[in-house]
Amino acid sequence: MADSEVLPSLAGDPVAVEALLRAVFGVVVDEAIQKGTSASQKCHYSIQKGAAFLGLGTDSVRVVKADERGKMVPEDLERQIGMAEAEGAVPFLVSATSGTTVLGAFDPLEAIADVCQRHGLWLHVDAAWGGSVLLSQTHRHLLDGIQRADSVAWNPHKLLAAGLQCSALLLQDTSNLLKRCHGSQASYLFQQDKFYDVALDTGDKVVQCGRRVDCLKLWLMWKAQGDQGLERRIDQAFALARYLVEEIKKREGLELVMEPEFVNVCFWFVPPSLRGKQDSPDYHERLSKVAPVLKERMVKEGSMMIGYQPHGTRGNFFRVVVANPALTCADMDFLLNELERLGQDL
């Protein structure tokens, strides 16, 4: 099951593909979508949605294989590009992911950037979830190669816990690309005869018109916490996730989906009636029904909220994302104790 994508899509990013194609590649949408093949493989949510929204069509998105940890396989990326070109399509963009939603996987950006460089493709990195890791000297190696991206999406409202919404699109470009893509020179808003430098009016670069000043809360938080304060948040989240993982390993009836490399801790709660029954034919079917029952119980008790989901061939498992800077080891203990309490009769 792939967690990473190629072709085309800047997803929810405020870069109109049409304008981008014209400005950067000199091609028009018709060329880019021609002979888009049907990709029946399931791929990440916002990419398909973005392709539909931007008029490229979901069929123009090709899914690249991911390894068992959810990381894009660069060799398959190269293969997909070759196949697309052979079919007469015009590949133009690769979207890699730093911190996938479920497993928290980081794609191998250096190897992907090499492929993009060989084929002249725009490298977009969806670092919405994992981008904040750059603030940690200890963990930033997970994003090695991101400096080669043409564009990066980053949501400080995720791991940094800035208020919703706070999203940044970072570009390598220095040619005022966003203005060239989106500028519409609405004369009632972007007057050129102002008394100050109108280059400071950035509103014409974005898709929206009336909107909140989303960057202000990030700036204020950064001023208040400092580089070190934010780094501490990241490092603490990693440490707390590690604590949770070790506690899960110690307890009976809890099984990790995999050893995490980020702060997404994915695991099954195996209830007493299923312990030691891994070999029975209906084990996985019965196990996948446990998380929804526990979720219902915790919501009705009002004690906590933990998300669950299936993933590829894996049945429903819990995913604890350790991000809130107010969390402590005691909260992790409570979480596991509460799961055991709620599921003891299952």
Next chain:
Amino acid sequence: MADSEVLPSLAGDPVAVEALLRAVFGVVVDEAIQKGTSASQKCHYSIQKGAAFLGLGTDSVRVVKADERGKMVPEDLERQIGMAEAEGAVPFLVSATSGTTVLGAFDPLEAIADVCQRHGLWLHVDAAWGGSVLLSQTHRHLLDGIQRADSVAWNPHKLLAAGLQCSALLLQDTSNLLKRCHGSQASYLFQQDKFYDVALDTGDKVVQCGRRVDCLKLWLMWKAQGDQGLERRIDQAFALARYLVEEIKKREGLELVMEPEFVNVCFWFVPPSLRGKQDSPDYHERLSKVAPVLKERMVKEGSMMIGYQPHGTRGNFFRVVVANPALTCADMDFLLNELERLGQDL
């Protein structure tokens, strides 16, 4: 200069044109954009932007003539549709406006709906600015015919002064169209095995993923103010705009752009040196330089902020939008006195 638009565009609305075309009209984007002609006329900001963003291309937007008050001319709409069809294009959407940005004009919706009905076109009404007028028994006639629209966009964050952002898209459709357009069934978010009716999970109907609950503030405000409280806000805004207009008429050196029908009050401040010189050849050129100078002065003094803009062949004029429910007649007096004070030496 047109203030209204046809073909295609749901602009910033959360309906992907591709999906809409497939779901409602059974056509694909390629057909809709074929032989899109170049429209060189200037038209409303978000419509062109939306067409670019959605991959339809700005050339597929055709501008319909507006009368001298900025209202769409239904006869020209009919003519444009005929021309588009003759060129092999596939018209599918008419975007009318209830409350244009600058002049505050309301398009004649009944006549436009007749045209749309004859040609089987989707009628979208951009009531972002003017939609709140429906809450006033006295003024809601401005929107007569809006009940015939297929979709309506409404921003309570404008005239009702709800906090940014608060935008609604209202649909005639009862077939769960938004879900059919945008639904992507992300299994990590929209689990079907929950203990409650999952039809209550509306997240899969929208384009965005992580976002604020923008409807909550509208609901709270409505509960706090009631229908009557909100109606009072609208009626008061109209009354205050009327007061401002009458004051403008009384004073020397202030000239209305036109008698407003909404709360947009557009006028020129004619400084002492230009009074009585309407016939001199450089009058309009000199007049259009006045507003930027006054804007600079008011900003530097910190006394007020009034927007200005050119519009069609008209040079820069001020536009006071009377919407804040805390405004009083004294504020209107201050505004005009302050303009006179700041501009007395010009």
